[in-house]
Amino acid sequence: MPELPEVETVRAGLHKLVIGKQIASVVYDTPKSYPNAPADVNQFVIGAKILDVRRRAKVLLIDLSSGHTLVIHLKMTGQLVYIRKLKSSVPSPQSSVKTSDKRLRTDDSALEERFGAGHPNDSLIGQLPDKSTRVTFDFTDGSQLFFNDQRKFGWVKLYPTVEVPNIDFMQKVGPEPLGDDFSPADFAGRLQRRKNTNIKVALLDQTVIAGVGNIYADESLWGAKIHPSTLVKNLSKAQMTKLYQELRYVLALAIEKGGSSNHTYVNAEGKKGSYMSFARVFRRENQACPRCGTIIVKTRVAGRGTHTCPKCQKEPA
DNA sequence: CACTTGACCTGTCCGC
DNA sequence: TGCGGACAGGTCAAGT
Numbered sequence: 001m002p003e004l005p006e007v008e009t010v011r012a013g014l015h016k017l018v019i020g021k022q023i024a025s026v027v028y029d030t031p032k033s034y035p036n037a038p039a040d041v042n043q044f045v046i047g048a049k050i051l052d053v054r055r056r057a058k059v060l061l062i063d064l065s066s067g068h069t070l071v072i073h074l075k076m077t078g079q080l081v082y083i084r085k086l087k088s089s090v091p092s093p094q095s096s097v098k099t100s101d102k103r104l105r106t107d108d109s110a111l112e113e114r115f116g117a118g119h120p121n122d123s124l125i126g127q128l129p130d131k132s133t134r135v136t137f138d139f140t141d142g143s144q145l146f147f148n149d150q151r152k153f154g155w156v157k158l159y160p161t162v163e164v165p166n167i168d169f170m171q172k173v174g175p176e177p178l179g180d181d182f183s184p185a186d187f188a189g190r191l192q193r194r195k196n197t198n199i200k201v202a203l204l205d206q207t208v209i210a211g212v213g214n215i216y217a218d219e220s221l222w223g224a225k226i227h228p229s230t231l232v233k234n235l236s237k238a239q240m241t242k243l244y245q246e247l248r249y250v251l252a253l254a255i256e257k258g259g260s261s262n263h264t265y266v267n268a269e270g271k272k273g274s275y276m277s278f279a280r281v282f283r284r285e286n287q288a289c290p291r292c293g294t295i296i297v298k299t300r301v302a303g304r305g306t307h308t309c310p311k312c313q314k315e316p317a
Numbered sequence: 318c319a320c321t322t323g324a325c326c327t328g329t330c331c332g333c
Numbered sequence: 334t335g336c337g338g339a340c341a342g343g344t345c346a347a348g349t
């Protein structure tokens with residue numbers, strides 16, 4: 001799920017929902033999900049209020065009144081789901097339906113039904129925590145925030161707020177591609193760090209540019225008519241500028257659409273993203289290229305599933 | 318060094 | 334219907 005637009009969507013949703021809330025208790029499954037000492041969690045999280053929710057690259061930063069910050073990486077399958085407390089908590093009739101039920105996962109009308117009334121996540125009351133829940137934050141007003149992560153790659157970590165800029169990751173990560181001060185020249189300059197590798201690898205390298213993952217790498221390369229295997233050093237200045245424009249375009253569009261989602265994904269506000277219906281190559285193999293009608297192919301570049309139009313994106317010799 | 322591969326996990330899908 | 338294998342939107346560590 002989460003690349004820059006998805007994490008930004010979660011951030012914006014959380015910002016609306018949890019600022020000012022006070023954390024009453026925290027439950028987590030293993031130290032892997034929350035690698036701080038339990039004593040630190042007790043001292044700096046319990047009782048603290050949420051001051052701000054920020055994002056850098058694909059990482060979420062939740063600033064607490066204790067002077068500490070929760071740093072959260074969702075990796076492949078992480079979600080942050082907020083559930084408010086209902087005045088009278090009536091179990092949803094849907095709650096008896098297992099989430100493994102295919103109809104619930106794929107049928108939009110079922111999702112509409114689930115998210116129809118009140119806060120979109122109200123119908124999840126009683127369904128969380130579930131087996132994917134790694135961390136649960138209980139707020140003093142009875143509402144809850146769940147960190148769910150099927151594949152257990154993600155993590156939550158607590159740092160003193162003033163130390164966050166010094167975290168190794170923060171030191172190394174590249175600039176925000178949507179930043180006002182990020183120019184085509186900056187982009188071309190950063191790419192020179194990886195001039196001997198192919199452009200897809202360079203886009204996915206977080207130290208070159210922050211926040212690009214497999215979806216938006218494929219989408220932007222298609223937009224710029226550049227084959228993912230093209231070596232960075234063989235890109236013309238015009239191609240780099242075009243790629244810069246396309247990258248900014250797809251990232252901004254995806255944020256506007258609430259990110260990408262297939263079936264079950266919902267953000268903190270319980271809304272689905274709709275970028276996938278705008279995707280032009282990603283997961284559209286065997287379908288027509290929207291530009292020229294050629295059948296889109298799926299290959300493997302840099303060990304990642306890669307979608308291209310064989311006509312628009314000429315493979316280097 | 319720079320680049321590639323495997324590992325981390327669980328779940329789903331596809332072919333036999 | 335069951336079972337093995339490949340694959341999934343991310344990043345590290347280890348290997349070449």
